[in-house]
Amino acid sequence: MSLLEITRLALLVAHFLGLAALIGPFLLQLRSREAFRLRLMLTGAIVQVVTGNALIAARRLQGLDVDEVKVIVKLGIALVALGALVAALIARRRRGADTASVRQLFHAAGGLGVTDVIVAVVWT
Numbered sequence: 001m002s003l004l005e006i007t008r009l010a011l012l013v014a015h016f017l018g019l020a021a022l023i024g025p026f027l028l029q030l031r032s033r034e035a036f037r038l039r040l041m042l043t044g045a046i047v048q049v050v051t052g053n054a055l056i057a058a059r060r061l062q063g064l065d066v067d068e069v070k071v072i073v074k075l076g077i078a079l080v081a082l083g084a085l086v087a088a089l090i091a092r093r094r095r096g097a098d099t100a101s102v103r104q105l106f107h108a109a110g111g112l113g114v115t116d117v118i119v120a121v122v123w124t
Contacts, residue, residue, distance in 0.1 A: 008058035011051050018047030019117065022081070026110030036106045038088055045082040045109065048116070052078060070123050074116055081112035 021044025029036055052075060059066050088105035095102075 015051040022113040042085045084109040
């Protein structure tokens with residue numbers, strides 16, 4: 001097994017861990033009315049974007065196929081989820097507490113994370 005293949009597999013593991021960090025807290029807090037914990041989700045979203053791009057680069061370096069449209073759609077979804085989490089953290093800091101807007105942004109980010117998984121699995 002080549003070093004590049006080992007690197008690609010390590011990136012894939014990190015990508016899955018980022019996914020867990022994004023979707024896990026979302027599912028645990030889905031019905032919560034209390035203060036949402038957003039930082040782990042934010043870290044997961046960042047890891048998803050970074051490792052997703054690195055996975056694309058690793059596949060290209062290995063000469064493997066990359067479905068350009070699929071990765072653009074997935075990247076777009078991931079960036080919007082990341083933006084929603086950043087906006088939620090900013091809204092919380094400005095207002096000092098969780099508000100309806102923070103709740104909506106939290107749900108948007110988590111829903112987009114789940115959507116990204118569905119696109120990854122269903123789009124072949």
